[in-house]
Amino acid sequence: MLNIDTVLIEFDKALRTLSGAARATRAMPRAGDDPSSSGASLTAEERRHAAALMRVNHCGEVCAQALYQGQALASSGGNVRAALDKAAREEADHLAWSGERIRELGGRASVLNPLWYAGSLALGYAAGRLGERWSLGFLAETERQVERHLQGHLERLSPRDAGTRAIIETMQREEAGHRRTAESLGARELPELVKGAMRRAARLMTTASYWI
Ligand SMILES: [Fe+2]
Numbered sequence: 001m002l003n004i005d006t007v008l009i010e011f012d013k014a015l016r017t018l019s020g021a022a023r024a025t026r027a028m029p030r031a032g033d034d035p036s037s038s039g040a041s042l043t044a045e046e047r048r049h050a051a052a053l054m055r056v057n058h059c060g061e062v063c064a065q066a067l068y069q070g071q072a073l074a075s076s077g078g079n080v081r082a083a084l085d086k087a088a089r090e091e092a093d094h095l096a097w098s099g100e101r102i103r104e105l106g107g108r109a110s111v112l113n114p115l116w117y118a119g120s121l122a123l124g125y126a127a128g129r130l131g132e133r134w135s136l137g138f139l140a141e142t143e144r145q146v147e148r149h150l151q152g153h154l155e156r157l158s159p160r161d162a163g164t165r166a167i168i169e170t171m172q173r174e175e176a177g178h179r180r181t182a183e184s185l186g187a188r189e190l191p192e193l194v195k196g197a198m199r200r201a202a203r204l205m206t207t208a209s210y211w212i
């Protein structure tokens with residue numbers, strides 16, 4: 001049962017996520033001494049495109065915060081809770097890094113973030129209420145789709161944009177780790193229908209946040 005303290009703590013987390021106040025616990029990945037790492041040597045169009053892709057990723061990470069938060073609220077504790085907490089801490093770094101990279105490239109975050117946050121929180125909570133193995137299954141499928149989506153970004157990024165690439169590659173590696181953790185804890189395979197619905201929702205979110 002949710003009490004008022006829990007609601008206030010979660011509300012505070014939501015504000016931090018949405019306000020861009022999230023702080024990373026690890027430094028943002030950099031591409032060594034590569035001069036393109038800061039994005040300064042990219043053309044205006046390369047920067048605009050990379051900032052838009054990072055806006056999509058930032059929006060995805062806002063959703064990840066809400067999904068993990070919703071699942072943690074609904075789950076009872078134990079191993080799963082501890083594993084989710086570790087993944088959620090890495091997701092918090094992803095959120096901060098994508099925000100930092102957007103600023104570096106001179107872009108801005110998506111105005112739709114609060115909307116996706118609310119939807120993801122509700123989804124995460126609902127998944128959590130279905131029990132551990134379905135909840136883990138939902139998590140594993142989400143991470144699998146994010147991995148594929150990040151692969152698409154690596155292919156669409158300018159080959160000269162080593163800085164953005166370094167961040168996306170690290171995120172992709174860690175999302176794969178989150179998926180494997182969920183699988184090893186006994187994630188159930190979701191029905192095809194649910195996977196398809198998740199892909200359609202993600203497509204809507206990624207297309208919208210590329211532009212607005
Ligand atoms: Fe992430």
Ligand SMILES: [Fe+2]
Pocket residue numbers: 064087091143174175178
């Ligand atoms: Fe993840």
